[in-house]
Amino acid sequence: MTEEKQKLIVIGAGMASGRVLEHLTETDRDAYDITLFNAEPRGNYNRIMLSPVLSGEKTYEEIVTHDDAWYAEAGVSCRFGERIAGIDTTAKTVTSETGEVLAYDKLLFGTGSNPFMILLPGHDLHGVIAYRDLEDTQRMMAMGPDNKVVVIGGGLLGLEAAAGMAARGVDVTVVHIMGHLMERQLDEAAGYLLRKSLEEKGITILCGANSKEILGGDGRVRALMLDDGTELPCDLLVMAVGIRPNVALAQDAGLAVGRGIHVDDQMLTSVEDVLAVGECVEHDGAVFGLVAPLYDQAKVAAQTLLGEEAAFVQKSLSTKLKVTGCDLFSAGDFAEGEGREDIVFRDPSRGVYKRLVIEDDKLVGAVMYGDTADGNWFFGLIKDGTDISEMRETLIFGPAYQGGSPVDPLSAVAALPPEAEICGCSGICKSTITDAIAGGATDLGAVRATTKASASCGTCTGLVEQLLQVTLGDDFQMPAAQSVCGCTDLTHEDVRRLIKSQELKSQPAVWQELGWTTPNGCHVCRPAVNFYLLADWPLEYRDDPQSRFVNERKHANIQKDGTFSVVPRMWGGITNPDELRAIADAAEKYDVPTVKVTGGQRIDLLGVKGEDLPYIWADLNKAGLVSGHAYSKGLRTVKTCVGTDHCRFGTQDSTGLGIKLEKVLWGSWTPHKLKLAVSGCPRNCAEATCKDIGVVCVDSGYQISIGGAAGMDVKETELLVQVPTEEEAIEVIMAVTQAYREGAKYLDRIYKWLAKVGMEWVKAQVVEDLDNRRALAERFELSQSIYRKDPWAERAKEPAPFAPLANLELEAAE
Amino acid sequence: MSWIDIGHIDDIPLRGARVVKTPVGCVGLFRTGEAEVFAASNSCPHKGGPLSEGIVHGQKVTCPLHNWVFDLNSGEALGEDARIAIYPVRLDAGRILLDGAAVGKRSAA
Numbered sequence: 023m024t025e026e027k028q029k030l031i032v033i034g035a036g037m038a039s040g041r042v043l044e045h046l047t048e049t050d051r052d053a054y055d056i057t058l059f060n061a062e063p064r065g066n067y068n069r070i071m072l073s074p075v076l077s078g079e080k081t082y083e084e085i086v087t088h089d090d091a092w093y094a095e096a097g098v099s100c101r102f103g104e105r106i107a108g109i110d111t112t113a114k115t116v117t118s119e120t121g122e123v124l125a126y127d128k129l130l131f132g133t134g135s136n137p138f139m140i141l142l143p144g145h146d147l148h149g150v151i152a153y154r155d156l157e158d159t160q161r162m163m164a165m166g167p168d169n170k171v172v173v174i175g176g177g178l179l180g181l182e183a184a185a186g187m188a189a190r191g192v193d194v195t196v197v198h199i200m201g202h203l204m205e206r207q208l209d210e211a212a213g214y215l216l217r218k219s220l221e222e223k224g225i226t227i228l229c230g231a232n233s234k235e236i237l238g239g240d241g242r243v244r245a246l247m248l249d250d251g252t253e254l255p256c257d258l259l260v261m262a263v264g265i266r267p268n269v270a271l272a273q274d275a276g277l278a279v280g281r282g283i284h285v286d287d288q289m290l291t292s293v294e295d296v297l298a299v300g301e302c303v304e305h306d307g308a309v310f311g312l313v314a315p316l317y318d319q320a321k322v323a324a325q326t327l328l329g330e331e332a333a334f335v336q337k338s339l340s341t342k343l344k345v346t347g348c349d350l351f352s353a354g355d356f357a358e359g360e361g362r363e364d365i366v367f368r369d370p371s372r373g374v375y376k377r378l379v380i381e382d383d384k385l386v387g388a389v390m391y392g393d394t395a396d397g398n399w400f401f402g403l404i405k406d407g408t409d410i411s412e413m414r415e416t417l418i419f420g421p422a423y424q425g426g427s428p429v430d431p432l433s434a435v436a437a438l439p440p441e442a443e444i445c446g447c448s449g450i451c452k453s454t455i456t457d458a459i460a461g462g463a464t465d466l467g468a469v470r471a472t473t474k475a476s477a478s479c480g481t482c483t484g485l486v487e488q489l490l491q492v493t494l495g496d497d498f499q500m501p502a503a504q505s506v507c508g509c510t511d512l513t514h515e516d517v518r519r520l521i522k523s524q525e526l527k528s529q530p531a532v533w534q535e536l537g538w539t540t541p542n543g544c545h546v547c548r549p550a551v552n553f554y555l556l557a558d559w560p561l562e563y564r565d566d567p568q569s570r571f572v573n574e575r576k577h578a579n580i581q582k583d584g585t586f587s588v589v590p591r592m593w594g595g596i597t598n599p600d601e602l603r604a605i606a607d608a609a610e611k612y613d614v615p616t617v618k619v620t621g622g623q624r625i626d627l628l629g630v631k632g633e634d635l636p637y638i639w640a641d642l643n644k645a646g647l648v649s650g651h652a653y654s655k656g657l658r659t660v661k662t663c664v665g666t667d668h669c670r671f672g673t674q675d676s677t678g679l680g681i682k683l684e685k686v687l688w689g690s691w692t693p694h695k696l697k698l699a700v701s702g703c704p705r706n707c708a709e710a711t712c713k714d715i716g717v718v719c720v721d722s723g724y725q726i727s728i729g730g731a732a733g734m735d736v737k738e739t740e741l742l743v744q745v746p747t748e749e750e751a752i753e754v755i756m757a758v759t760q761a762y763r764e765g766a767k768y769l770d771r772i773y774k775w776l777a778k779v780g781m782e783w784v785k786a787q788v789v790e791d792l793d794n795r796r797a798l799a800e801r802f803e804l805s806q807s808i809y810r811k812d813p814w815a816e817r818a819k820e821p822a823p824f825a826p827l828a829n830l831e832l833e834a835a836e
Numbered sequence: 837m838s839w840i841d842i843g844h845i846d847d848i849p850l851r852g853a854r855v856v857k858t859p860v861g862c863v864g865l866f867r868t869g870e871a872e873v874f875a876a877s878n879s880c881p882h883k884g885g886p887l888s889e890g891i892v893h894g895q896k897v898t899c900p901l902h903n904w905v906f907d908l909n910s911g912e913a914l915g916e917d918a919r920i921a922i923y924p925v926r927l928d929a930g931r932i933l934l935d936g937a938a939v940g941k942r943s944a945a
């Protein structure tokens with residue numbers, strides 16, 4: 023007599039439950055009488071391979087994991103396209119959506135997760151879909167070269183969807199809310215490289231973009247509107263913004279549920295005889311979104327069902343993006359933690375980026391882009407918790423470099439074979455360079471000129487210098503070129519040149535392409551690079567306040583006691599009773615301890631508290647006063663004398679010209695501060711000849727001179743040109759300011775820049791070549807279309823960031 | 837530990853900082869990555885510079901007054917014999933949780 027078999031009911035034919043069935047039936051085909059329900063009208067398939075199906079690299083048939091024959095062989099009764107609607111855990115029965123009631127001895131949940139949909143207005147329009155199952159995939163496969171699709175979400179799923187459709191010729195735009203793609207797996211530099219290669223596939227990528235509303239017509243999606251008003255037309259909108267464990271059924275059945283269905287190490291839920299596996303579970307506070315841990319869970323669940331001892335243990339995870347041509351690997355974690363250290367390696371010419379995170383002599387995280395061959399080796403070190411202190415120095419070069427003793431760089435260069443490539447950009451090998459050295463090229467410049475090595479991106483400069491030293495011995499003096507800071511060996515001049523020539527338009531682009539050795543720079547290079555980028559790419563690059571010194575970020579000067587000083591702009595040094603009254607009122611209202619008249623003809627309110635700044639600005643704004651930029655590496659003041667308005671010696675309207683100049687130049691950022699003055703006659707009451715740019719009016723016009731200083735160095739300006747009209751004076755000054763913005767090293771005043779480029783060069787640019795002068799002035803004006811606005815007014819609108827994030831003092835007093 | 841929710845990660849700009857007033861004084865919250873925050877004293881041991889106003893880079897911050905650089909993991913000043921207090925902080929689904937006990941709050945029990 024055969025004993026009645028135990029009944030196992032499985033809810034969901036997903037990747038996790040599929041594995042459970044495999045383990046179970048392979049170990050003991052007769053252990054259970056199994057019934058498998060699935061809401062999708064099909065059996066188990068490999069969900070993660072939907073992306074290759076979408077891109078056309080695979081067919082659906084190829085990704086089916088269990089077909090009818092398999093289920094028949096394993097003795098599983100299949101109820102596909104039939105959802106479980108309710109469970110009675112006391113009676114131990116399930117009710118399907120058709121109303122049929124079935125009894126179980128054991129119940130297994132494998133309900134997976136639901137795609138998270140942002141409830142934007144219009145989210146229920148036809149043509150708004152998620153990316154989870156075959157139906158979604160087929161909707162996307164119906165798109166072709168005549169279609170436009172918007173994907174919300176720049177994570178793994180969103181990008182695979184975008185790349186898959188782009189491979190079908192669809193015009194795809196990815197809208198991502200964060201500053202870089204896949205921010206949970208990648209850091210900025212890898213995100214930058216990924217973006218670059220996706221853009222090369224024709225995908226448009228918008229980062230830092232916030233969706234506001236989905237627009238429709240006739241019930242169908244028509245476009246996505248962003249919060250800045252941009253409309254992105256589309257025929258299909260894919261939302262790939264995350265998943266939520268599918269727990270509704272379990273919750274109704276009375277199982278303990280947090281973010282997911284609570285399970286213990288044996289995959290048992292809070293209710294007897296009920297197990298759960300996969301994305302629907304929460305184990306020890308964690309929920310899951312990748313298959314590797316689900317397979318471990320499946321194995322444990324099968325063993326538990328068979329009465330064997332087993333326990334599920336969480337492990338580190340690794341991710342790869344399944345987009346052909348984007349070679350990316352990320353493993354472990356590189357988030358918070360004490361005592362962590364980074365090792366960064368970049369090879370800009372090959373588009374390679376690698377970053378390792380080390381903690382307590384162990385590798386805890388790895389991100390790789392462009393060359394992921396060593397990914398699994400690193401992942402192994404992470405999982406095994408290997409002590410890496412012995413190989414720390416060479417760790418990033420991968421397994422091939424381990425085992426030997428650390429070598430000194432010179433002997434390493436000496437040991438390179440003649441055909442070893444030194445300069446990746448120009449493809450120059452070692453022997454070409456040593457031949458050039460033997461032929462008389464005995465310094466870097468000469469090697470560059472004869473071989474083109476190190477003439478492009480400059481990353482190999484160090485190697486070329488080492489070759490010079492190895493070849494020439496003591497005859498070669500290593501130059502002490504001043505690099506920007508410890509993050510790079512490049513000089514400011516190199517960086518400026520490369521930003522222009524390689525069209526680098528973001529900080530991560532600079533860090534990656536120029537081989538920065540730190541993840542995101544330091545307090546020395548960040549402000550400089552930020553300035554170079556905004557000066558060269560005013561429209562494309564967005565100023566980064568976090569790369570500015572406190573004064574420029576706060577738009578006020580920090581004082582030694584941590585308070586700030588506030589200086590409203592007084593155009594050309596002219597004010598009126600209303601403005602003065604507003605300043606006096608503000609000084610009283612905000613308890614300003616010191617009110618001072620500055621050397622630049624302004625009034626300085628010293629001692630304002632940081633959190634009061636937006637409010638005092640709002641008050642000053644009301645009287646028409648704007649920021650005086652007394653804190654910026656940018657236009658400070660245009661000082662004037664009273665000129666023909668009041669002075670008997672005046673030759674021109676110096677006050678009027680000063681005001682006009684200030685209205686043209688204000689708000690612009692420059693390598694260092696920029697001060698101007700206009701005097702009405704050579705008596706020079708406005709002290710124009712010790713300013714960065716000075717104008718002295720004469721009967722026949724305007725003498726413009728540049729390069730004065732009255733600080734630690736005192737210098738008189740040098741005459742640039744005399745022009746007959748105000749208009750011409752303004753154009754020359756715009757042009758020379760722009761030439762300075764485009765060429766000078768960060769923190770060089772005009773006089774230092776002038777000493778490097780020479781007055782002849784400046785004259786050639788802005789005096790002799792009129793077309794060039796006009797082009798410079800136009801570029802200045804273009805930049806000003808972005809930057810000529812009052813930073814106070816903008817910040818006064820949103821005072822929150824100036825206040826503490828939270829105040830925990832108050833409750834403490836209770 | 838008693839975790840107190842003090843705000844959302846996006847209330848702090850990437851590579852920026854904000855302060856929280858606490859019974860032990862102002863604590864700076866430094867956002868070093870998309871999902872990475874450190875908490876440390878806001879006051880520089882050199883001359884009291886407000887560290888939350890400094891430039892945040894890697895897992896470090898540079899004091900805005902005289903450029904001392906602090907490692908936010910350990911609180912140590914690089915190349916100086918000085919350190920700042922650091923406080924336990926963690927992220928949960930985008931919320932920033934600061935250890936109330938460490939910043940001098942009696943537990944709410």
Ligand SMILES: Cc1cc2nc3c(=O)[nH]c(=O)nc-3n(C[C@H](O)[C@H](O)[C@H](O)COP(=O)(O)OP(=O)(O)OC[C@H]3O[C@@H](n4cnc5c(N)ncnc54)[C@H](O)[C@@H]3O)c2cc1C
Nearest residue numbers: 034036037038060061062069070106133134300301312313
């Ligand atoms: C496009 C795509 C690409 C991916 N790429 C990767 C990758 O590269 N690497 C990786 O590790 N992971 C990847 N994933 C994630 C991976 O697919 C999931 O982690 C995995 O499928 C989860 O398995 P599961 O068994 O928990 O759930 P699922 O596979 O989602 O299965 C759950 C099933 O339960 C059914 N169901 C739900 N409720 C009921 C009910 N009441 N009654 C009956 N049936 C029900 C559902 O219809 C579904 O078929 C990807 C996911 C997608 C969508």
Ligand code: SF4
Nearest residue numbers: 663669672702703707
């Ligand atoms: S510079 Fe000449 S015009 Fe101007 S105030 Fe002095 S004397 Fe008068």
Ligand code: FES
Nearest residue numbers: 880883885899902
């Ligand atoms: S106060 Fe911080 S470095 Fe001086």
